[in-house]
Amino acid sequence: xxxxxxxxxxxxxxxxxxxxxxxxxxxxxxxxHGVVESLAAALSNALRLGAxxxxxxxxxxxxxxxxxxxAQGREETAQTVEREFQRVTALVERDLNGYPALQRQLxxxxxxxxxxxxxxxEVPPPPPEWVKAVESMGxxxxxxxxxxxxxxxxxxxxxxxxxDKVLAEYRRSCDERHGILxxxxxxxxxxxxxLTRVDRNITGLQASAARIDAQMDNYEQIRxxxxxxxxxxxxxAVTQFFTSGLVLAIAFGGAFVNFWLIARPMSAMVGGGQYIxxxxxxxxxxxxxxxxxxxxMGLFLxxxxxxxxxxPRVQNMNDRMRRRLLWAAFTFLLVLAGVxxxxxxxxxxxVAADIALKQGLxxxxxxxxxxxxxxxIPVAGQMLLGFILPFALAFVVIPLEYFLHAARNVCGAxxxxxxxxxxxxxxxxxxxxxxxxxxxxxxxxxxxxLPLIAERAIRSRRSGExxxxxxxxxxxSGKAGSTS
Amino acid sequence: MKRREFLRWAxxxxxxxxxxxxxxxxxxxxxxxxxxVDTSGTYVQEVGKVQQVINYLLGTLNPGDSxxxxxxxxxxxxxxxxxxxxxxxxxxxxANAQKRAFKEQVAxxxxxxxxxxxxxxxxxxxxxxxxxxxxxxxxxKTILIFxxxxxxxxxxxxRDVPLHLNGIRVVALNVxxxxxxxxxPRRYLSRLEWWEKRVRDAGAADWRMINNLEHLDRVLxx
Numbered sequence: 001x002x003x004x005x006x007x008x009x010x011x012x013x014x015x016x017x018x019x020x021x022x023x024x025x026x027x028x029x030x031x032x033h034g035v036v037e038s039l040a041a042a043l044s045n046a047l048r049l050g051a052x053x054x055x056x057x058x059x060x061x062x063x064x065x066x067x068x069x070x071a072q073g074r075e076e077t078a079q080t081v082e083r084e085f086q087r088v089t090a091l092v093e094r095d096l097n098g099y100p101a102l103q104r105q106l107x108x109x110x111x112x113x114x115x116x117x118x119x120x121x122e123v124p125p126p127p128p129e130w131v132k133a134v135e136s137m138g139x140x141x142x143x144x145x146x147x148x149x150x151x152x153x154x155x156x157x158x159x160x161x162x163x164d165k166v167l168a169e170y171r172r173s174c175d176e177r178h179g180i181l182x183x184x185x186x187x188x189x190x191x192x193x194x195l196t197r198v199d200r201n202i203t204g205l206q207a208s209a210a211r212i213d214a215q216m217d218n219y220e221q222i223r224x225x226x227x228x229x230x231x232x233x234x235x236x237a238v239t240q241f242f243t244s245g246l247v248l249a250i251a252f253g254g255a256f257v258n259f260w261l262i263a264r265p266m267s268a269m270v271g272g273g274q275y276i277x278x279x280x281x282x283x284x285x286x287x288x289x290x291x292x293x294x295x296x297m298g299l300f301l302x303x304x305x306x307x308x309x310x311x312p313r314v315q316n317m318n319d320r321m322r323r324r325l326l327w328a329a330f331t332f333l334l335v336l337a338g339v340x341x342x343x344x345x346x347x348x349x350x351v352a353a354d355i356a357l358k359q360g361l362x363x364x365x366x367x368x369x370x371x372x373x374x375x376x377i378p379v380a381g382q383m384l385l386g387f388i389l390p391f392a393l394a395f396v397v398i399p400l401e402y403f404l405h406a407a408r409n410v411c412g413a414x415x416x417x418x419x420x421x422x423x424x425x426x427x428x429x430x431x432x433x434x435x436x437x438x439x440x441x442x443x444x445x446x447x448x449x450l451p452l453i454a455e456r457a458i459r460s461r462r463s464g465e466x467x468x469x470x471x472x473x474x475x476x477s478g479k480a481g482s483t484s
Numbered sequence: 485m486k487r488r489e490f491l492r493w494a495x496x497x498x499x500x501x502x503x504x505x506x507x508x509x510x511x512x513x514x515x516x517x518x519x520x521v522d523t524s525g526t527y528v529q530e531v532g533k534v535q536q537v538i539n540y541l542l543g544t545l546n547p548g549d550s551x552x553x554x555x556x557x558x559x560x561x562x563x564x565x566x567x568x569x570x571x572x573x574x575x576x577x578x579a580n581a582q583k584r585a586f587k588e589q590v591a592x593x594x595x596x597x598x599x600x601x602x603x604x605x606x607x608x609x610x611x612x613x614x615x616x617x618x619x620x621x622x623x624x625k626t627i628l629i630f631x632x633x634x635x636x637x638x639x640x641x642x643r644d645v646p647l648h649l650n651g652i653r654v655v656a657l658n659v660x661x662x663x664x665x666x667x668x669p670r671r672y673l674s675r676l677e678w679w680e681k682r683v684r685d686a687g688a689a690d691w692r693m694i695n696n697l698e699h700l701d702r703v704l705x706x
Contacts, residue, residue, distance in 0.1 A: 264576075271574030272547035275513045350576050357580045361539040361587065 025444075026451040033441050040437020047430035054423035058416050065412035066230060070222050072405060073233045077219045081212055088208045091201060106194060109187050116180045116187075234409065241406035247399035251392075255291055258340070258389040261382060263287040265346035291393065294336050298394025300329040308401045333390055340386035348379040515704065516550040516622035517541055518613035520606070521567075521593060522631030523555045526662065528600030533658060533697060534630050535594050540700045542587060547572050547579040550620045553590050554609060556631060557601040559641055561608035567593050571620065606635045607643040614649055625652045628703065632660045633679055647686035654683045655703055656693045 004013035025032075137155060140148065221229045267283035274282040303314040304326035314325065445452060519541070521534050541551055552569035554560070568589035572579040610627060617625040627649075633656055637643055656679065665672035680691045694702055 267547065268575050268577060272576055272579070274548065274574065279513070281513075353577055353580045357583055358543050360584065361543050362535075 022448055022450060025448045029444070029448065032444060036437050036440045036444070040433050040440070044430045044434040044437070047426045047433060051423040051426035051430060054419050054426065058419040058423065061412065061419065062416045065409065065416065068412070069230065069233050069237065069409050072237075072409070073222045073229065074219065077215050077222060081215045081219065084208050084212045084215065088205060088212070091204055091208070102194060102198070106191065109191050109194075113184065113187055113191075116184060119177070119180050234413065237406045237409040240402050241410045244399040244403035244406060248396065248403055251396040251399070254389055254392055255295075255396075257385065258291055258393070259284075259287050261347065261386055261389075262290060262340055262343045265343040265350060266290075268346060268350060290336060290339070294333060294390040294393050295396060297329045297333040297336065298390075299397045299400075300325060301333060301394050302397040304329060308397050310397070310401055310404075333394060337387045337390040340390060341383045344382035344386040345379065348382060512621055512623035514548045514550065514620070514622040515545060515624045515626070516617045516620040517545065517552070517626045517628060517704070518616055519551070519553045519628045519630060520556050520560075520609040520613060521553065522604060522606070522629070523557055523593075523600045524604035524631075524634075524636070525600040525602065526604070526634060527632050527660065530630075530632075530658060530660060532594060536697050537628065537630060537657060537700060537703075538587070538590055540703070542583045544704060545572060545583075547574045547576050550617075550622060551586065552613075552616055553593065554612065555593070556604055556606055556609045556629075558603035558605055558638060559608055560605040561611050563612070565609070565612070566616075569616070603636045603638050603641070604631070604634060605637060605641060605643065606631060606633065607637075607645075607647070608641070610647060610649070610654075611645070614647065614652060617652055624704075626704065627652055627654045628657055629654065630657045632662060633675055634662060647682065649683060649689075650687035651689050652687075653690040653692070654688050656691075657695075657703075658697060659693055659695055 003017070004010055005016055006013050137152075140152070218229070222233075263281075263284050266286045267281070270282045270286045272281070272283060276282050276285050299308070299310070300314070302308040303311050304322050306315065306322075309315055314322070317325065519534070519537065521531060523531060538553060545551055548571075550569070550571040552566055554566045557565060568586050570582050570586050572582050606629065609629070613627045617627070635643075656676075659676065661669075661672055665675075676693065683691050692702070694700070
């Protein structure tokens with residue numbers, strides 16, 4: 001059964017059906033308007049509600065992110081301050097503990113210097129009284145008296161001898177004083193060194209105090225939740241995220257090299273051609289497990305050394321247990337490195353045997369292997385790589401820790417942006433739905449425009465008649481005014 | 485308490501490893517290849533080329549894979565026609581030794597006689613190959629037929645039996661043209677079509693033909 005009244009003329013059939021439908025559509029105008037409007041309103045409100053709740057969620061998430069960021073910043077600053085205090089404590093313990101001894105040494109040096117100075121200042125005793133007598137006698141004039149002349153000659157020779165003795169004594173005394181002054185030099189140098197050391201320590205303490213002051217200021221600002229600090233911490237987190245991500249990517253490159261070094265010889269240990277999951281060979285999984293074990297041992301090593309702080313339980317261990325864990329992790333790592341060296345040798349052996357076989361088979365088109373580039377590394381190099389890479393992998397934990405911490409902040413911020421974007425989209429959709437509802441209502445009216453025009457004409461005529469029936473506005477107001 | 489926890493972990497870790505091993509993939513990834521070499525009179529002069537195919541297979545197959553080489557003669561549904569067969573062990577070094585031994589085993593086939601067999605029982609060879617391949621339990625099974633694909637049976641040999649080649653790939657290698665094919669290429673084409681239809685009807689996973697032995701890398705490609 002066809003809907004067409006005149007099958008040969010679909011357009012006319014459609015027009016006729018449309019004209020028949022118009023009165024019914026007009027009759028159903030109010031309910032249809034209601035349905036469209038209520039549906040649009042329901043959908044629009046739901047979308048707006050969704051957008052609002054998403055925005056609230058974004059606000060909540062942002063405040064949580066902020067709390068986490070500030071907490072991390074606080075913790076980091078506290079650690080820095082603690083480290084500075086430890087440094088200052090060590091400095092004080094090392095140097096100020098020795099200050100009494102230093103002071104004693106200084107005092108001793110100063111006392112000796114004073115004593116020596118005094119000694120150096122001592123002059124030979126003044127000439128005896130008889131010198132004056134000799135001087136008086138020297139004033140006696142030589143009048144050609146032989147006795148006087150002889151007497152004076154005797155006196156002169158005696159004085160000359162005494163003078164020589166005194167001069168010698170004076171020179172010896174000068175030498176002694178010079179010797180005392182020479183002994184000054186090491187004491188003075190020692191004094192200088194001691195004072196320089198003291199000055200250096202004091203300067204170091206001042207620098208540490210300045211750093212602590214700066215960090216404390218920072219800490220205070222974080223506690224106060226200053227926006228500037230928040231922005232600084234965010235930018236720092238983003239930088240850390242990318243830097244540690246880059247280092248991790250490099251580490252993954254190292255792990256990749258390590259993997260291909262040990263995957264092939266592993267097939268000799270666990271058997272080639274065995275599959276655990278999907279297309280993953282057992283030997284590949286074994287190689288992967290070894291690399292992951294190395295990374296895990298590296299993690300425990302770093303945790304035990306308190307370089308990283310991923311496991312609070314390890315941090316809270318007593319020193320004895322921690323040292324045991326440290327040695328256990330190091331031993332495992334060493335053993336695994338040894339295993340890798342052995343695997344590198346075995347790998348070379350297998351590759352050599354494979355090449356020999358293929359050469360024996362003649363002109364075999366050998367499929368390009370995935371690990372051909374590894375063959376170019378000499379066996380000693382492979383052994384060295386096998387030994388070094390596990391230890392190098394151990395250090396991956398440091399950037400990993402930074403990456404995890406930074407990723408929390410960066411991903412949190414991205415999530416907030418994403419949620420806000422979805423909220424905006426929902427808001428736009430809400431508006432679009434509301435306007436779509438209005439448009440549908442208007443479209444419906446446009447479809448049934450003929451009865452609507454008729455209705456409007458009738459209404460306007462009726463309102464015209466009513467206006468005619470009613471008294472003029474001025475008359476009514478005038479009447480009202482006169483009444484009042 | 486801490487020591488007890490440590491002991492618990494020490495027991496649990498190997499147990500978890502054993503559990504992982506138990507979850508091993510049940511689907512076999514091993515490959516099994518059965519090479520049928522036509523030694524009939526019309527094809528015997530081509531047998532020298534089969535060395536290239538065997539060398540390629542020995543160089544390509546991995547530990548855990550299986551390989552067998554058999555002759556196609558007047559009646560080939562017998563184990564006696566298998567020249568050499570091996571499942572390579574998991575250890576790659578031992579597998580290399582096996583491959584060397586395999587190569588020596590198939591060497592007499594290349595030298596062969598000047599005269600080939602009177603008839604060519606390809607169907608019997610395929611039946612034998614399917615039996616061997618199914619026994620290996622390999623995940624990827626391939627029959628290579630180094631022949632002109634011209635089957636000729638004596639009157640007493642019955643080969644009107646259904647083939648069961650489910651999951652087996654069939655690759656025809658070096659399908660040379662006979663003198664009659666040269667006169668009427670339709671014979672050659674219809675022969676190949678017939679074999680393809682027969683193999684596919686038998687449930688084969690794939691049918692392929694490689695005439696240029698430079699393209700042997702396509703032999704084991706899925």
